[in-house]
Amino acid sequence: MIHATALTKTFTTGKRTVEAVRGLDLHVAAGEIVGFLGPNGAGKSTSLRMFTTLLKPTSGTATVAGYDLVAEPAEVRRRIGYVPQGNTVAPIAQVGEELELQARLYGMSRAEARDRVAETLRALDLTGVEARPAAALSGGQRRRVDLAMGLLHNPRLLFLDEPTTGLDPQSRANLWDHVRRLRDREGVTVFLTTHYLDEADALCDRILIIDHGRVVTEGTPADLKAELGPSATLDDVFLHVTGRELRESTAA
Amino acid sequence: MTALILARHYLRATYRSKLSVLFSAIQPIMFLVLFGPLFARSGVGSWDVLVPGLLVQLTLMSAGLAGFGIFIDQRFGVLERLRVTPAGRTALLLGRVLRDVVVLLVQAALLLAIGFVLGLRAPLAGLLLGLALLVVLAIGLASLSYAIALVMPDELFPPVASTAVVPLMLLSGALLPMSLAPPWLDVLSRLTPFRYVVEALRAFFAGSYGGAAVAWGMLAGLAFLVIGVALGTRVFHRENA
Numbered sequence: 001m002i003h004a005t006a007l008t009k010t011f012t013t014g015k016r017t018v019e020a021v022r023g024l025d026l027h028v029a030a031g032e033i034v035g036f037l038g039p040n041g042a043g044k045s046t047s048l049r050m051f052t053t054l055l056k057p058t059s060g061t062a063t064v065a066g067y068d069l070v071a072e073p074a075e076v077r078r079r080i081g082y083v084p085q086g087n088t089v090a091p092i093a094q095v096g097e098e099l100e101l102q103a104r105l106y107g108m109s110r111a112e113a114r115d116r117v118a119e120t121l122r123a124l125d126l127t128g129v130e131a132r133p134a135a136a137l138s139g140g141q142r143r144r145v146d147l148a149m150g151l152l153h154n155p156r157l158l159f160l161d162e163p164t165t166g167l168d169p170q171s172r173a174n175l176w177d178h179v180r181r182l183r184d185r186e187g188v189t190v191f192l193t194t195h196y197l198d199e200a201d202a203l204c205d206r207i208l209i210i211d212h213g214r215v216v217t218e219g220t221p222a223d224l225k226a227e228l229g230p231s232a233t234l235d236d237v238f239l240h241v242t243g244r245e246l247r248e249s250t251a252a
Numbered sequence: 253m254t255a256l257i258l259a260r261h262y263l264r265a266t267y268r269s270k271l272s273v274l275f276s277a278i279q280p281i282m283f284l285v286l287f288g289p290l291f292a293r294s295g296v297g298s299w300d301v302l303v304p305g306l307l308v309q310l311t312l313m314s315a316g317l318a319g320f321g322i323f324i325d326q327r328f329g330v331l332e333r334l335r336v337t338p339a340g341r342t343a344l345l346l347g348r349v350l351r352d353v354v355v356l357l358v359q360a361a362l363l364l365a366i367g368f369v370l371g372l373r374a375p376l377a378g379l380l381l382g383l384a385l386l387v388v389l390a391i392g393l394a395s396l397s398y399a400i401a402l403v404m405p406d407e408l409f410p411p412v413a414s415t416a417v418v419p420l421m422l423l424s425g426a427l428l429p430m431s432l433a434p435p436w437l438d439v440l441s442r443l444t445p446f447r448y449v450v451e452a453l454r455a456f457f458a459g460s461y462g463g464a465a466v467a468w469g470m471l472a473g474l475a476f477l478v479i480g481v482a483l484g485t486r487v488f489h490r491e492n493a
Contacts, residue, residue, distance in 0.1 A: 052336050053336065054332065054335060054336065074338055077336055077337060077338045078338050080336070082333070082336040084329050084332050084333065085329075086328070086329050087328055087329055088328070088329045088330060088332070088333040089328065089330065090324050090325060090328040090330055091328070092324075093265065093330075094265075097261065097264060097265070098330075100261075101257070101258070101261040102333070102337065104257045104261075105254065105257065105258075105334070105337040105338065105339045106337060106338060107338070149333060
């Protein structure tokens with residue numbers, strides 16, 4: 001689903017040059033839930049923005065959902081779903097109208113869009129929120145609306161950027177259930193970033209840890225922990241491979 | 253087609269906040285009602301001189317400040333969400349611009365209706381040609397407004413845009429014809445495209461459709477449209493826009 005080779009991204013602002021991603025190699029198979037972890041400024045968001053066609057790589061090659069990221073970005077966009085950090089609906093916007101617009105931008109007729117919106121809201125326990133402004137929803141509901149935005153067109157590959165930040169434990173657990181269901185029932189491949197290592201441990205089949213723009217380790221949560229010792233946690237693994245030094249976010 | 257889908261969506265949202273449509277037209281309407289009667293008795297000109305100027309003022313205040321609207325979408329991740337859909341970047345811009353044009357036409361119809369009540373008389377062909385020229389200007393102006401809003405720091409665009417509108421409006425001769433201006437002000441005024449549009453509109457409202465004023469006005473409007481849409485599209489295609 002994702003194949004990246006020697007992918008780099010460099011930002012230049014005035015005289016300052018930042019190499020946010022420095023030769024990223026990674027492969028994600030169909031049907032996997034992959035956690036993409038790293039400290040602030042490690043290159044996670046920049047990589048995600050490249051995979052979702054929001055940023056052009058400086059060098060290297062990548063195919064996403066079977067299409068070349070640079071040569072065929074429109075084909076990639078048709079096949080991926082993306083739930084960015086933060087919300088994707090303005091507080092005063094009506095949830096149903098925003099979802100219908102999103103569906104129509106993927107080529108659905110008005111009738112198809114309405115049906116698909118209703119179906120997606122039902123699947124995410126959101127029935128009845130269509131006529132409400134986003135500001136009237138709870139944090140968990142708003143995040144599920146964001147997830148609905150990314151799922152309306154039945155993507156085979158879903159990118160989630162810190163999907164549960166700011167949610168209470170119940171809402172987080174509920175979102176995890178929905179993500180698992182997507183993979184188990186519909187075979188959707190999920191590529192997610194998170195700072196919650198318990199979330200990555202509970203949800204992901206495989207973990208990639210990125211630091212200084214490169215993947216520094218990868219494996220199943222169980223294998224990564226086992227490498228460090230019988231009582232190791234994913235936090236221990238993370239600190240072991242990325243160090244304890246505090247990081248400033250330097251990438252875009 | 254995608255631009256039409258987006259325009260329809262934005263118009264639905266605009267329809268829910270009808271008062272904002274009225275409020276962005278309130279300044280030209282106040283000039284029309286409170287300044288118009290004085291102007292009509294001043295000997296400088298009549299309603300067919302003032303109303304075209306106020307229509308350009310309206311366009312500056314409505315389409316020219318359209319960029320305000322994109323801040324919310326940018327801040328709440330809506331723009332980023334739309335940029336990952338198959339919608340073309342140009343369509344993302346034109347959808348908004350089309351909404352702005354429809355809103356402007358509604359506001360212009362209101363201004364003209366009040367103008368007619370107060371004493372404006374103009375031929376139908378002149379009115380329609382005038383509105384067509386306003387649409388051309390509004391497309392360029394709104395596109396440019398979005399482009400500037402996207403490249404300028406959030407806190408800077410509102411004061412800069414609302415301040416820029418005032419000299420542009422005064423230099424266009426919207427309130428008083430530039431034939432009254434001293435030479436330096438006349439030269440300065442000729443450097444802005446809005447003066448030519450105002451003069452073309454005045455010619456249309458006077459029933460003149462083929463003179464130099466019309467030609468210059470159309471040329472200025474079209475040039476503004478090409479430059480505005482080209483810059484707007486370029487910015488919408490940029491990374492991180």
